[in-house]
Amino acid sequence: MMRETQLIQKIRKVSGAASGSLILGIGDDAAILRPDAREDLVFTSDLLLEDRHFTREIYSPGDIGHKALARSLSDLAAMGAEPVFCLVSLGVPADLAGAWVTRFYRGLLALAKKYKLTLAGGDLARFEKIIMDVTCCGRVPRGKALLRSAAKSGDSIYVTGKLGKDWRRNRRPEPRIAAGIQLRRLGVRAAMDLSDGLSLDLQRLCVESQVGAEITANLSQEALHGGEDYELLFTAPPALKLPARAGDVPIVPIGKITSRHKGRVLLHGQPLKPKGYDHFSTGVL
């Protein structure tokens, strides 16, 4: 078992130095970012809890590190943002304080490196279960963040990639960062990430945009209601020319935004009851 100070020194060593707009990383009371006035900054936090979102039996320490960061990066992708830094708060049983924690950070930092974001700080505590909260900061040009509230009547509705994936086989989901940035550059304004199932998430987008949605594509039950897809849901005027792929994933049209039945989703003309994953009233395992 290592002491906190030793463990932090170790994490600090592997996390690399502050660079770019992040002028101070791990080692002080707080990290420091020197912002660029031409940009907006976006912030999101995501919990990942043992026996709630993962088990030690199925997920390796590296898988858990990857997934904890991927969940938060998926939110940055949904804003069309470029990742800047993350803060990682980790609670672990004392007997995992050595090798397990190292392998956890290795998984997390491999993904961080891929998307060029820095581990800038966080917290560390002993706890009876493995729990973590990852906060990510991203940047977008001023006023260009993709919003849940920006869908307009007449927009086409799209998703990236394949919905209804089996998350048990997908222990290291890839956040759609490249797709989000590309869509934002193409002029897309409305998006969110699909983490709790299309039927529930599309309804949330409709509520925020005060519009309705009609799904016309033929989608499986898994695609309609399965959670943990980490794909992007977005809308765009039909006049906006979109390529067949964004980032390295296909763009699939699935329906239309309407001004009728606000806050509701229809599937082939029939009301679609949201059955997606509610983090509070249902369990994932």
Place this chain on the structure above:
Amino acid sequence: MMRETQLIQKIRKVSGAASGSLILGIGDDAAILRPDAREDLVFTSDLLLEDRHFTREIYSPGDIGHKALARSLSDLAAMGAEPVFCLVSLGVPADLAGAWVTRFYRGLLALAKKYKLTLAGGDLARFEKIIMDVTCCGRVPRGKALLRSAAKSGDSIYVTGKLGKDWRRNRRPEPRIAAGIQLRRLGVRAAMDLSDGLSLDLQRLCVESQVGAEITANLSQEALHGGEDYELLFTAPPALKLPARAGDVPIVPIGKITSRHKGRVLLHGQPLKPKGYDHFSTGVL
């Protein structure tokens, strides 16, 4: 028991609207901040875990909300920063999802209101114990953040307020935000918050600044080693004129920074073994 969507709507309602530089709060995949190029932004995250940092028997839901935010605000105070926003990630047992969560947020938001920071987002999950992670963002004029690494040989060492408080009697500690901002404006450059005990925290400051420290004040064992004080430790050249109080707390000189015995603390000429609170290898309860 409430569903996640209802609970989030409720939190969103009590948290108030985004304002100032925070242009989008709760309700999208991420919060959006429009930064000011004359400022640096500082970020910190702090875990607060049931039966580790608090028990439900001793702490009311409002106390827990207060304390979760106060820990993170204490880090902003240590940077001399003005609070901007916070993200709150909360895991709670399903049977607490109604009244308990409301009272928790009421305690947290009362403190947030006092320091004019907005609850901008976070996460919510069902979990067997109460766990939370609070991320705070603050702002300082460019290059003016107080640093652990800025102490210089010859500086006097000070603390704010009274050390060695009994944290069991101090369930709603006051973060030293006003003191931190005032000290920064007076020209102080080196500070940290005292959360793990003076003997351990002063040693950390010495390591970061590559200096030594000599305590000459007569301090009790509680003042030397007790944790959870949430006071500020800072250093300044003797030539810098300081008032008797910063914010609404006294400033107390306790010793000198030296170029000798780097990374070590002496008490009346004898090495002082750091005995403060290590979050990893010892328990608080």
